Amino acid sequence: MPAFSRLRRRFSNKPNVMQTRQGTERLPFTSFHSHWIVGRGLCMYRGEDFGNVPRNRRRAALDLKLPLWSPFANTGHHCVWEGGRAMVWFWDADTVPPVASDSRPEADADPEASSRTPPQVRPETVFLPRMSDGVVLQACHDGFELQHWNERVLEHSYWFRERPDPARIEGVLAQWGTAGVPIRADPEGQEPASQREPWSSAPTPREWLEDNERTVVAAVLLVLVLTATWHEARYWKTRHLQQTAEEAFAALQQDLGSMLSARNETMALRERNLALAEILNEPSQAYLMGLVDSAVPSPDARFRQWSYQQGELRVLLRDESLDPIAYVRALQGVPAFEQVEVEQGRSENEVRISLMVRP
Numbered sequence: 001m002p003a004f005s006r007l008r009r010r011f012s013n014k015p016n017v018m019q020t021r022q023g024t025e026r027l028p029f030t031s032f033h034s035h036w037i038v039g040r041g042l043c044m045y046r047g048e049d050f051g052n053v054p055r056n057r058r059r060a061a062l063d064l065k066l067p068l069w070s071p072f073a074n075t076g077h078h079c080v081w082e083g084g085r086a087m088v089w090f091w092d093a094d095t096v097p098p099v100a101s102d103s104r105p106e107a108d109a110d111p112e113a114s115s116r117t118p119p120q121v122r123p124e125t126v127f128l129p130r131m132s133d134g135v136v137l138q139a140c141h142d143g144f145e146l147q148h149w150n151e152r153v154l155e156h157s158y159w160f161r162e163r164p165d166p167a168r169i170e171g172v173l174a175q176w177g178t179a180g181v182p183i184r185a186d187p188e189g190q191e192p193a194s195q196r197e198p199w200s201s202a203p204t205p206r207e208w209l210e211d212n213e214r215t216v217v218a219a220v221l222l223v224l225v226l227t228a229t230w231h232e233a234r235y236w237k238t239r240h241l242q243q244t245a246e247e248a249f250a251a252l253q254q255d256l257g258s259m260l261s262a263r264n265e266t267m268a269l270r271e272r273n274l275a276l277a278e279i280l281n282e283p284s285q286a287y288l289m290g291l292v293d294s295a296v297p298s299p300d301a302r303f304r305q306w307s308y309q310q311g312e313l314r315v316l317l318r319d320e321s322l323d324p325i326a327y328v329r330a331l332q333g334v335p336a337f338e339q340v341e342v343e344q345g346r347s348e349n350e351v352r353i354s355l356m357v358r359p
Helices: 002-010 055-069 105-109 111-115 166-176 205-211 213-281 285-295 324-332
Strands: 014-020 023-031 035-038 044-049 075-082 085-092 120-123 134-139 144-150 153-160 302-309 312-318 337-344 350-357
Touching: 044 055, 044 153, 055 075, 055 085, 075 120, 085 153, 144 166, 153 166, 285 302, 285 312, 285 324, 324 337, 324 350
Parallel strands: 014 035, 035 120
Antiparallel strands: 014 023, 044 085, 075 085, 134 144, 144 153, 302 312, 312 350, 337 350
């Protein structure tokens, strides 16, 4: 933590301005954030308990309450939450900060700073020491503030233009119902608010959005533009690849069409050649008849029937000197014949021969 504090002080180079009833003045110190400090004399204070309100609706409840508390037509405020308790300082937003003011904290330090993040508007009280319990009289930049603290919550606050006497203080305490509570003296060694960081300087989400509205909008627009550009580039790249693929597919189909036509023609020619080859390989019936005639053992044999189909030959012969065994041996001796079978025909001198022709 000490190292972090030293590092924080190293980058605490933002100017600060104090606004009181006497006017505005630039403070002779810098801080981590630039602040527009609203003097306690320009603020009103209200402590309210929102413990019975759901956590996610407390800020909305505060927004509803604030117009009832404030006498100003346009109200600026700063709220510090401690659990369900709200410590609220509010002021006239039409005069804090001044509309036509050249005293913005950045103006002297950086002429271009006016176009950047505006300073955080904070009440002077958050720059004074934060107490735990009890009543204390705090010295302000202009006047004095009487504070009643309870468990680090500022229950009541009252501002005096000049240091009040004990009777005046007792009267205020009586109004608060804290009469008789001992009053702490001004904390010893207390530094003025101009030399400390506020104990409540973290902006609310709404304040952060308001302070960085331009940056957030620019960042969102940049992200949207980059996203749209990326998707557009992907779309056109995909479209180009699709068009290229379609052109390549069309060219391939054209090439394949001619190739398929040539293939089909080749297959048809091949089948035709095979059929012709089978026909040409079959022996002629005249040739077969010559083989059978030369193999028949009897010169008196006569052909009565002849049938040849798919390699199977059936012949009916008539022979007056019929010898079936001699027929079988003679036909089996022809190399072109196989599976020779001889059986008796219908008449006594007829023989029926069945055989297979070798391919």
